Amino acid sequence: AGTVEFLVDKHKNFYFLEMNTRLQVEHPITEMVNGIDLVKEQIRVAAREKLSFTQEDIVSSGYAIECRIYAEDGFNNFAPSTGIITEIIFPHGLGVRMDEGIRVGQEITVYYDPLLGKLITWGKDRKTALQRMIRALKEFQIAGIETSIPFCLMVLQHNSFQEGNYSTHTLDTIKNELLEAVNIYKKEHNWAARIGAVHAHHKSQQTIITRKNQNKPNNWTVSGRMDELQ
Template sequence: TAARQRMMAAGVPIVPGTDQPVQDDAAARKVAARLGYPILLKAAAGGGGKGMRVVEKPGDMASAFRAAHSEAESAFGDGRIYIEKYLTAPRHIEFQILADRHGAVVHLGERECSIQRRHQKIIEEAPSCVLDEALRSEMGDAAVKAAKACGYQNAGTIEFMLDSEGKFYFLEMNTRLQVEHPVTEMVTGLDLVKEQIRLAAGEKLGFSQEDVRLNGHAIECRIYAEDPENNFLPSIGKITFASPPAGPGIREDSGFFAGSEVSMYYDPLLSKLIAWGRDRQEAIARMRRALREYQIAGVETSIPFCLQVMHHDKFVSGKFDTHFIEKTLLEGSASPESLNADGTEAVAALAAVLFELENHKVQTPATPVGQGTPVSLWKLAHRKLR
């Protein structure tokens, strides 16, 4: 693609692959034979995991190519497919950049986006726990170089794949603010929407690279209307009760409320839950509490699964890659005992219920919008503990 060609010209490392779209599965097999399996089919106009297929052996190429082409055509109106060598155990690291019309470009540090399913991000954090200052500086410089190579202006993201040996490769550039931008806001103190508007209006960047400082650690969980117990199938229906968490370091960005209809025709993302802490350990602890307090009734959500991730040994230790979810599902999730080892989570849930009782005296027990049996807040809390 044009992006890969520009990155090569600018000296930004790229994953071995094709510079032009491949025409059919026969051509794709020839490229794969040269690169070596596994390979990744990617939509030229893609994003969000759509139009992407991993191919492990030649016999799988025809069906995978058809599926990727069809999905890309349906999602983007552009069925062109190119090929990259598939990295078997990478981490997905991206850098937020800001660029004005006057030639100034800065990066705001990285985001760790390796917790994903079917190439769709689910949990993000900033900064990454695997980057030291030297690698952060090297990757940040590459991100700035990438933005300058294409004359980019405004807010954007340069995404990389990082292998187990510390080598990184350009993945793609997103010319927008992404879903996960709040974690960068939390650790930099910047309002990225405000900065984006200022840049679009032609103003100069109000700070330099030397002014950017990362403070603490932030984690974001995407809350989807999906059923983790049923292969993450979309959950549709009316939201009958909703009570978001609060407290120190907690932020919730959402656009739903009790009475909202969750349709099968739109993306199932309900909200973004963000937790900030002075370090990663505190951010994880705050996210656990917030997930326990988060109450949504009427549809299934990814809240229980996000909570399991927050307790998983590999996540807590930072020893994970983009295959974490598949491996976790195969190996089994965190045990109920580990989720409530010392009883503190139960106490937090109880405190949340008492808070709700205090603030919903007139409405308690909570009655779903429309017809239906009243739902006790105690029952809602019990469901969270199961």
Template sequence: MRILIANRGEIAVRIIRTCKVLGIETIAIYSKVDKDKPFVAMADYAECIGEANPAETYLNMEKIIDVAKKLKADAIHPGYGFLSENDEFAKLVQDNGLIFIGPSADAIKKMGDKLEAREIAKKVGVPIVPGSESPISDIQSAIEIARKIGFPILIKAAAGGGGKGMRIVHKEEDFESAIRGAKNEAKFAFGDDRVYIEKYVEEPHHIEVQILADKFGNVIALGERECSIQRRHQKVIEETPSPIVTAELREKLFESAIKIAKAVNYENAGTIEFIVDKNRNFYFLEMNTRLQVEHPVTEMVTGIDIVAEQIKIALGNKLSFSQEDIKPRGHAIECRIYAEDPFNNFLPSTGKITLMKEPTGPWVRVDAGIEEGNEITIHYDPMISKLVVWGKDRIEAIDRMKTALSEYKIFGVKTTIPFCLWVMNNEHFRQGKYDTHFIQNYFKPSELNEFDEISKDGKLTPEIAPAIAFAILNSVKKKQNQQVDKSSNAERKINRWKMKRYENFR
């Protein structure tokens, strides 16, 4: 079997690793700026599909299908982001005789429209946040709905997520400009300016339930994840189990998630997201019809390879375990390591990774899409890796994460490592007493200095400078000894080995 991965970076690496275990060949597609990235070198076949523009590369449906056919792929895995929740792409894959490793196009379409998803949840008896039942057509009607449910309210894009097209409005006088701003942003991000409004839940927790569903109507919940530490409405740190979810609430969340999945005849991996308030009342938020960035924490506590299950389900296999078989053990935490400057409102940081040393040790996992010498560009998401740890309980997991973060060395760009270390040391986090307002309530960039090995002006601190200088010298000597030519490792492998295989194959 041969699978084309319609994605890049760390998720492409993640999928390739599982495919190797399963004895499945892989095809990587890549843009020219990604030619040196690890996922290109790791795949059995690789094909360049254009320059840097996502619309011409990783979002180009026809080009991806052409490569899949040319290299005789049997299936396509979309990863997450890009085309992973595009119902047109799912249908195009299937119409071309290929297997789409994900849900049906119909399920993607139904759950991708936030308003339709709310109606589905409502019909099966799952609580939804009070709000508008249709897109906002005019400002006056929207104001009347907002008055009825009460401020603060949340404006949301009907066609997308990731915090785009989203506005929190605390006062009526700010409402009209917020609606216009949300519609403009939604139009730009999703090509659809429909927005709706919900009651804004104060002190909210973002809790999601990971499900797996096969083609035979079996749906199970693997567990919940706490995803409340966010910047710009996007997750930064996730953990499982959630520190606020009781056994009773967990049972209700699982039951609700399974009801929603069955209502749309869902199959493959998916995530149902909920908002939980300070009194543990929960409301359906949305469904992500794809693999989630934070899936590794669930894998760490269950021992289940979710990507492997995705492939097996797509091939028509029945789930080999039941809900009773799922017995999570211990606690797992994931820190997303971004090339961002936490000193400066988490703005992206571009440049060349001059030195990179990943942490190791028992129960430490690094899913990385970047290696030393790679360039962080402006073209794509600035994620470097996902650092995941496991502990027998929450405190052990936190302390293990602190150690791993302290060992993680990345130079050449600013990263979120100091911020993640600050979080692990924060008492509110350690006690599990936090919500989605954690950053705005507690974070002060000045407090990062003790966790940052490079001072704000870019100079090394006296404590770390000798060690880094020694590491850089060793790195330079290693490269000299290897007599590295002008081509990258990835490019050489493609030219000398993969392309030879491709020529023989063709």
């Protein structure tokens, strides 16, 4: 048993790439479209059991997209990023699946594969799956290290990908456009971070003032205490 990979050109010609005796990183795509748990079936085969379905039982439905989330800077030649994860906000919602193994406080080093997780979306058509992926990428936040999230978001929002007009050369063609877009993205996030920091500071000051006021007795309390002294 294994997974076979092909490239397909615009004329629907298939070109063999490789065959691996294991599941591919993209296996959730197959699972989402066909409703089959491939990992479970793999374990069944290893236990000398039969598959729980036949080829005739497989019915494909809808479209699925997967983004690999790496600890890499997609706009700096995919340079590795190391450090400690300080915050994570995972995306949720209809048709959204997240396969991951990361936690806040976890250190990302250079000694292991930089793959942090896989974000998968499904939809009844390509447009729906794509819209859900873009929304999920916007919700997905990892602080403390650089990730491929902004890169994936910029690529999926580009017209060439939106229209389905792309190839293995597309990234080289739209590279400058993506770099310009990411500069705007970083500026917006820097401003958002500054605003968030100011808001957090004011909130902490208000909390301190509130606590001081809570500790200060009101006029009714003072009057009652004076009566007790008489």
